[in-house]
Amino acid sequence: MTTQEVRLCGLLLQEHFGNVVEKVGTHLIRSGVLTLRALAHETKLPLDLVKKSLCVLVQHGMCTFGAGRRGPAGPVEYRINCEHVFHMLRYPRYIYTAKSLYGDTGELIVEEILQRGHMTMSSTVKTVADRLTHNMPEGQSMDYSEVVSVFSQLVETHFLQRCPPLASAGSSSSGAVDTPLPVATQPTEPESHPDCYKLPYINLTGQGKRRRSSEDGEADQCCGDDDGIYWQVNFQRFHLHFRDQAIISAVSCKLDQSSSEIVRTMLRMSEVTTPAHAAFTQALSANEIFRALLSSYNIARPILDQYLSLLVDDPMEFVGKTGDSGGGMYVVNLHRALANLARATLESVVQERFGSRSARIFRLLLRKRHLEQKQVEDFAMIPAKEAKDMLYKLLSENLVQLQEIPKTPDYAPSRTFYLYTVNQLPTARLLLQHCYKTVGNLIERRLYETKENKRLLEKSQRIEAILASLQATGAEAAQLTEVEEMITVPERQQLESLRHHINKLDSSENQVDETIFLLKSYINSTQASL
Amino acid sequence: MTEVKVKKESTDPVDIENRIKELCLQFPHGITDQVIQNDMPHVEVQQRAMAINRLLSVGQLDLLKNSNGLLYRLKDAQSASKVKGSDNQEKLVYQIIEDAGNKGIWTRDIRYKSNLPLTEINKILKNLESKKLIKAVKSVAASKKKVYMLYNLQPDRSVTGGAWYSDQDFESEFVEVLNQQCFKFLQSKAEAARDSKQSPMVQRNSSFATSHEVWKYICELGISKVDLSMEDIETILNTLIFDGKVEMTIIAAKEGTVGSVDGQMKLYRGVNPIIQPTGLVKIPCGLCPVFDDCHEGGEISPSNCVYMAEWLDF
Numbered sequence: 057m058t059t060q061e062v063r064l065c066g067l068l069l070q071e072h073f074g075n076v077v078e079k080v081g082t083h084l085i086r087s088g089v090l091t092l093r094a095l096a097h098e099t100k101l102p103l104d105l106v107k108k109s110l111c112v113l114v115q116h117g118m119c120t121f122g123a124g125r126r127g128p129a130g131p132v133e134y135r136i137n138c139e140h141v142f143h144m145l146r147y148p149r150y151i152y153t154a155k156s157l158y159g160d161t162g163e164l165i166v167e168e169i170l171q172r173g174h175m176t177m178s179s180t181v182k183t184v185a186d187r188l189t190h191n192m193p194e195g196q197s198m199d200y201s202e203v204v205s206v207f208s209q210l211v212e213t214h215f216l217q218r219c220p221p222l223a224s225a226g227s228s229s230s231g232a233v234d235t236p237l238p239v240a241t242q243p244t245e246p247e248s249h250p251d252c253y254k255l256p257y258i259n260l261t262g263q264g265k266r267r268r269s270s271e272d273g274e275a276d277q278c279c280g281d282d283d284g285i286y287w288q289v290n291f292q293r294f295h296l297h298f299r300d301q302a303i304i305s306a307v308s309c310k311l312d313q314s315s316s317e318i319v320r321t322m323l324r325m326s327e328v329t330t331p332a333h334a335a336f337t338q339a340l341s342a343n344e345i346f347r348a349l350l351s352s353y354n355i356a357r358p359i360l361d362q363y364l365s366l367l368v369d370d371p372m373e374f375v376g377k378t379g380d381s382g383g384g385m386y387v388v389n390l391h392r393a394l395a396n397l398a399r400a401t402l403e404s405v406v407q408e409r410f411g412s413r414s415a416r417i418f419r420l421l422l423r424k425r426h427l428e429q430k431q432v433e434d435f436a437m438i439p440a441k442e443a444k445d446m447l448y449k450l451l452s453e454n455l456v457q458l459q460e461i462p463k464t465p466d467y468a469p470s471r472t473f474y475l476y477t478v479n480q481l482p483t484a485r486l487l488l489q490h491c492y493k494t495v496g497n498l499i500e501r502r503l504y505e506t507k508e509n510k511r512l513l514e515k516s517q518r519i520e521a522i523l524a525s526l527q528a529t530g531a532e533a534a535q536l537t538e539v540e541e542m543i544t545v546p547e548r549q550q551l552e553s554l555r556h557h558i559n560k561l562d563s564s565e566n567q568v569d570e571t572i573f574l575l576k577s578y579i580n581s582t583q584a585s586l
Numbered sequence: 587m588t589e590v591k592v593k594k595e596s597t598d599p600v601d602i603e604n605r606i607k608e609l610c611l612q613f614p615h616g617i618t619d620q621v622i623q624n625d626m627p628h629v630e631v632q633q634r635a636m637a638i639n640r641l642l643s644v645g646q647l648d649l650l651k652n653s654n655g656l657l658y659r660l661k662d663a664q665s666a667s668k669v670k671g672s673d674n675q676e677k678l679v680y681q682i683i684e685d686a687g688n689k690g691i692w693t694r695d696i697r698y699k700s701n702l703p704l705t706e707i708n709k710i711l712k713n714l715e716s717k718k719l720i721k722a723v724k725s726v727a728a729s730k731k732k733v734y735m736l737y738n739l740q741p742d743r744s745v746t747g748g749a750w751y752s753d754q755d756f757e758s759e760f761v762e763v764l765n766q767q768c769f770k771f772l773q774s775k776a777e778a779a780r781d782s783k784q785s786p787m788v789q790r791n792s793s794f795a796t797s798h799e800v801w802k803y804i805c806e807l808g809i810s811k812v813d814l815s816m817e818d819i820e821t822i823l824n825t826l827i828f829d830g831k832v833e834m835t836i837i838a839a840k841e842g843t844v845g846s847v848d849g850q851m852k853l854y855r856g857v858n859p860i861i862q863p864t865g866l867v868k869i870p871c872g873l874c875p876v877f878d879d880c881h882e883g884g885e886i887s888p889s890n891c892v893y894m895a896e897w898l899d900f
Contacts, residue, residue: 302861305861306860306861309858309859309860309861309862310857310858310860312780312786314786315786359785359786362785362786362787363786365787366786366787366790371833371835372860396860397860397861400859400860400861400864401861401864401866403830404859404861404863404864404867405864405866405867405872407863408867408872408873409867409872409873412829415829415830416825416828416829417828419828419829419830420828423828435824435825435828436825436828437761437765437821437822437825438758439758487866490866490871490872490877491866493871493877494866494869494871494872496888497871497880497888497894498869498871498888500882500887500888500889501888501889501891501894504888504889553899556898557898560898561898564865564868564869566865567865567866567868567869568865568866568869569865570864570865571864571865574864
């Protein structure tokens with residue numbers, strides 16, 4: 057774990073779960089694997105606080121536990137999964153995707169499960185129905201069956217999955233034999249469980265209850281038929297969806313709308329059949345693609361063939377042809393598309409940061425691998441002095457590396473070739489660390505802004521509370537305006553600008569997260585193929 | 587007993603010289619001392635040396651050195667007349683410069699080859715320049731370096747830099763203008779193809795332009811004072827590729843179709859970038875020059891970052 061990653065994890069944990077969890081979490085990240093007692097001792101926190109924090113982290117799937125180094129008989133060891141903590145940055149994107157695919161119901165389902173970590177189906181359905189009913193006009197209420205249908209759709213398309221079952225040592229209710237705990241180093245994959253995507257058969261009928269402020273707001277904790285079957289968000293599936301979206305938008309930018317629709321169809325057909333880290337999708341024949349194309353696109357069969365051959369010929373190589381049966385077998389080159397997207401990201405960073413001429417040199421080195429100083433000047437058609445300046449600037453930022461090839465065994469400078477080169481993978485890793493640091497900076501700035509204006513924010517909250525209570529008890533307009541004027545105009549402006557700042561910082565976190573996603577997918581794809 | 591008459595060869599010096607010249611004609615690459623000795627075994631060393639020296643001084647014979655020894659070669663009649671009136675040293679220097687061809691040669695190299703002191707060389711060079719036999723050309727690689735070559739030779743591209751250099755200065759504006767013009771041409775072609783709404787294959791093929799077409803377009807535009815060849819245009823188009831604005835494919839073309847080189851043609855086409863500027867660069871941190879110095883609690887930190895403050899108020 058790099059410094060920046062640890063810092064970012066700490067900030068995210070603090071923001072979502074508070075100081076105690078943050079302390080426990082960062083300590084555990086830094087130390088790797090620890091037992092409960094060691095963790096409590098080193099963080100100097102009371103044991104039950106540590107236990108509670110670990111519960112929170114396990115609930116959200118960020119912490120795993122298992123038999124430690126001393127074998128099953130020894131104390132249990134805990135470790136934190138950093139990647140999972142970073143997913144917290146992406147929660148808005150997941151919720152937005154669910155909303156665009158499955159409407160408000162889907163949005164609320166995903167939001168609830170993300171907030172709670174694990175939930176049973178029945179409790180999710182009840183909560184979501186209640187929330188939806190709350191927002192509906194008087195007299196209407198949300199039927200459970202609608203929520204259940206959206207839930208089952210989410211499960212069918214693998215966006216939600218069951219949590220892997222944990223063998224509970226010493227539980228006699230299920231009559232299970234004491235099964236050994238899974239070893240801490242090998243967390244069970246949720247997909248290895250055969251019933252991963254099977255909906256439990258439960259009888260859920262009813263409607264959402266509108267919660268009145270006068271009523272007692274306690275939801276009844278009825279024991280549903282599906283106790284023990286917990287559902288969690290399948291992050292990997294969401295990531296595959298994001299990756300597909302990135303590929304489709306790249307195709308539509310490079311070629312045209314119809315080509316991107318064809319690629320979208322191809323990706324949709326192979327959504328659930330392609331394994332997560334595959335380099336290519338399943339081979340699809342042109343006949344299948346034609347049948348699966350929506351009629352609204354209005355693409356005739358010979359035109360489809362032309363588009364497919366254009367996609368195959370394109371230098372970006374998004375689509376490849378693997379055979380001729382069935383009118384031609386086509387695959388989408390996932391790893392290559394990711395590499396192209398990562399390369400475009402690197403190039404755009406260099407372009408924005410150093411100018412278009414430096415970007416020209418950078419692209420030149422990416423294409424031609426190794427070049428001497430003189431060759432760089434010639435190919436890029438930039439005057440020698442400026443080219444030298446730009447190359448040294450890029451070199452000092454570590455975006456370009458220097459390779460020495462000696463002519464003589466002593467590396468005498470006059471008798472050595474110095475070649476400039478760019479390696480895509482290490483540069484992508486470097487930029488990824490930059491991104492983590494940037495997000496950390498943004499979060500810190502946001503906290504700072506909030507802290508600076510704490511007094512003002514508290515005042516405005518008090519005023520709003522007074523206003524609300526006055527309105528509820530039916531006050532006159534004069535009293536209301538009097539209360540409102542307690543906030544002066546400059547203060548109001550300050551509040552406005554503060555709100556604007558915080559919104560901007562929030563949205564920019566999401567933007568940087570997009571870059572993080574592209575670079576991380578690319579790095580993972582290169583590791584998977586090793 | 588018949589006397590074998592050994593014809594006595596005349597040892598006339600002129601005859602010796604003529605004989606040597608004939609031998610040179612026989613062996614145009616040059617003859618060594620050994621060859622002359624074999625041909626005229628009766629001639630003494632002294633006489634031979636005298637004859638050779640005479641020929642050298644008159645300027646009809648060239649003295650060369652190779653790995654085995656000295657070679658004598660008949661000098662061109664034309665060039666022999668040119669340096670008439672110059673003394674041996676000048677002839678030597680002229681020889682060296684002539685050998686350098688159109689790449690030219692530097693004064694230090696002349697000194698090495700001729701083993702003459704620097705002052706002598708400079709005098710000779712000035713002399714030859716005034717006689718309009720050689721000229722100095724400034725090299726574009728090192729602006730202080732002067733190379734000398736024969737007066738009537740065109741300097742090589744590596745010295746003057748070709749079409750992109752005028753008076754040793756790289757013409758960046760010229761290159762920029764050409765760059766933009768080529769890109770506009772290709773872009774408009776691509777747009778016309780897109781608007782034509784024909785089948786996608788035809789659309790893509792009509793958005794391509796061969797390098798020959800681009801070259802013709804640039805020539806007709808007339809923005810260049812210098813004649814540009816197709817290779818020059820191709821280097822400009824390569825820079826457009828490195829800008830990410832253009833892509834290139836090579837197709838096989840029939841020999842003889844206009845613009846084809848070695849049975850291939852290069853086609854260029856304007857393209858759009860595949861992603862929008864990435865998220866990281868929309869934040870000041872992505873472009874910050876002091877990014878590495880920034881950390882919480884330091885002089886430069888997110889809390890007191892000036893760039894961020896400006897950006898937030900934007």
